Amino acid sequence: MDGIKQYKEKLISIPEAVAMVQSNQTIGMGLAGSEPVGLLTELANHRDRLENVTLWTCLPMRAYDIFMHPEMEGHFFNENWFYTGADRKVHPEGRVSYIPNNLHCAATDKLFATKNQLNIFWGTATPPDHRGFVSLSLGLIVEKELLQAADLVILEINENLPWTYGDTQVHVSEINYFVENHVPLVELPSTPSSEAEQKIGGYIANLIEDGATLQLGIGGIPNAITSFLTDRKDLGIHTEMLVDGMVDLYEAGIVTNRRKTLYPGKMVATFALGTQKLYDFIDRNVSVELLRGSYVNDPYVIAKNYKMVSVNTAIQVDILGQVCSQSIGTRQFSGTGGQLDTHRGAQLSEGGRGIIALRSTAKKGTISTIVPTLAPGAGVTVPSQDVDTIVTEYGVAELRGRCVRDRLEALVRIAHPNFRDWIREEAHQLNIVPNDIIFKAGK
Numbered sequence: 001m002d003g004i005k006q007y008k009e010k011l012i013s014i015p016e017a018v019a020m021v022q023s024n025q026t027i028g029m030g031l032a033g034s035e036p037v038g039l040l041t042e043l044a045n046h047r048d049r050l051e052n053v054t055l056w057t058c059l060p061m062r063a064y065d066i067f068m069h070p071e072m073e074g075h076f077f078n079e080n081w082f083y084t085g086a087d088r089k090v091h092p093e094g095r096v097s098y099i100p101n102n103l104h105c106a107a108t109d110k111l112f113a114t115k116n117q118l119n120i121f122w123g124t125a126t127p128p129d130h131r132g133f134v135s136l137s138l139g140l141i142v143e144k145e146l147l148q149a150a151d152l153v154i155l156e157i158n159e160n161l162p163w164t165y166g167d168t169q170v171h172v173s174e175i176n177y178f179v180e181n182h183v184p185l186v187e188l189p190s191t192p193s194s195e196a197e198q199k200i201g202g203y204i205a206n207l208i209e210d211g212a213t214l215q216l217g218i219g220g221i222p223n224a225i226t227s228f229l230t231d232r233k234d235l236g237i238h239t240e241m242l243v244d245g246m247v248d249l250y251e252a253g254i255v256t257n258r259r260k261t262l263y264p265g266k267m268v269a270t271f272a273l274g275t276q277k278l279y280d281f282i283d284r285n286v287s288v289e290l291l292r293g294s295y296v297n298d299p300y301v302i303a304k305n306y307k308m309v310s311v312n313t314a315i316q317v318d319i320l321g322q323v324c325s326q327s328i329g330t331r332q333f334s335g336t337g338g339q340l341d342t343h344r345g346a347q348l349s350e351g352g353r354g355i356i357a358l359r360s361t362a363k364k365g366t367i368s369t370i371v372p373t374l375a376p377g378a379g380v381t382v383p384s385q386d387v388d389t390i391v392t393e394y395g396v397a398e399l400r401g402r403c404v405r406d407r408l409e410a411l412v413r414i415a416h417p418n419f420r421d422w423i424r425e426e427a428h429q430l431n432i433v434p435n436d437i438i439f440k441a442g443k
């Protein structure tokens with residue numbers, strides 16, 4: 001049967017699709033910009049007939065009723081591997097729990113835990129082409145694996161989604177049902193960089209050579225870097241997340257992907273999140289490949305890129321070199337996501353480097369982000385044995401292969417001057433680096 005005919009036969013309303021959910025089931029879904037907005041919104045209307053439904057999420061973009069309202073207790077539970085603001089708010093009420101994982105293993109870990117049983121997958125996609133294929137569009141972090149594992153697959157079709165290339169295409173015959181919901185796409189505008197972030201961007205840009213391949217995380221610091229790369233040549237992109245700054249670099253002729261050793265000529269990513277400018281750029285763009293997170297973020301795949309530089313941000317770094325990027329003490333803030341994947345992959349690459357960049361203080365300069373010990377209960381995102389390069393607005397600390405005494409010295413130099421004595425004194429008091437050794441190292 002032809003694809004378009006099959007599509008029309010499988011098209012149902014959103015309430016009809018949600019009526020298929022049963023108590024005690026687990027629903028996996030498209031993540032971030034691939035979130036099925038209509039289905040998730042409608043689910044709240046089915047509260048009274050449903051008990052113990054588990055939603056498996058990451059980076060939710062909206063505060064859905066099923067997650068936010070206390071009366072959803074016992075009806076819906078959110079297992080989430082990357083918190084956003086709504087999850088932080090609801091966490092103390094007990095209706096969400098964090099799943100520790102690394103992005104490239106997220107789907108396989110989950111399917112391992114459920115013995116390969118996933119009741120439902122809800123994703124988003126473009127309308128079908130004339131051959132009956134849809135494009136999963138903005139993301140392939142876990143979507144393909146979940147779609148293939150689930151007993152029931154429903155896609156929410158949105159004509160505003162860009163058609164992306166790579167591994168995104170699925171034939172309508174592989175999908176059980178479709179619903180249509182042509183809503184505007186979620187946008188994440190770039191934030192202007194602060195003065196400190198500009199300084200950090202300048203230091204990092206000095207570590208990026210012509211021909212390097214980049215992975216840049218989200219936020220002011222990666223934005224700042226791009227403005228310092230204007231005289232670089234032939235940069236490439238192999239990244240977890242495609243962002244607007246990469247489009248700027250491509251349009252300026254700085255990113256050419258020409259010297260990449262894996263997928264030459266192509267930008268490789270596992271999802272895209274930014275503004276309409278980014279979504280227009282990736283639409284039917286043969287120079288962009290969206291591939292599965294299990295592949296793109298596999299450290300050994302990342303390592304196949306020559307001079308791979310990964311830049312991520314953090315909340316605290318202690319003098320052992322442990323990096324916390326996911327929590328503020330015991331308070332779950334976000335998640336590991338692909339930070340450890342990309343940090344490790346960059347170091348495995350020939351000429352590569354894993355960079356963690358952060359402002360030296362938080363809370364309007366009142367606390368240091370370089371600390372003697374991580375706050376009690378902080379999640380370790382990059383262990384001390386994996387750490388490489390830390391950058392603040394005071395400079396660059398190269399920690400890889402260095403002893404703790406030397407790490408302390410390097411980190412004190414890039415800490416805010418108001419906190420340098422405190423960090424040294426604590427290191428002594430706690431016997432992490434005894435005083436006399438500090439004295440010798442300081443010579």
Ligand code: COA
Pocket residue numbers: 216217218219220240241312313314315316325326328333334335336337338339362363367368369
């Ligand atoms: N102690 C206490 N609070 C701190 C802090 C510290 N040392 N450092 C930061 N904070 C607070 C800030 O004040 C801010 O609080 P607020 O939201 O109440 O204002 C919050 O933590 C976030 O800080 P900010 O620096 O604005 O965060 P960001 O938006 O730049 O994101 C991370 C930084 C680390 C949270 C984010 O990059 C992340 O989640 N990373 C992990 C995953 C990852 O890197 N994946 C790969 C990238 S694609």
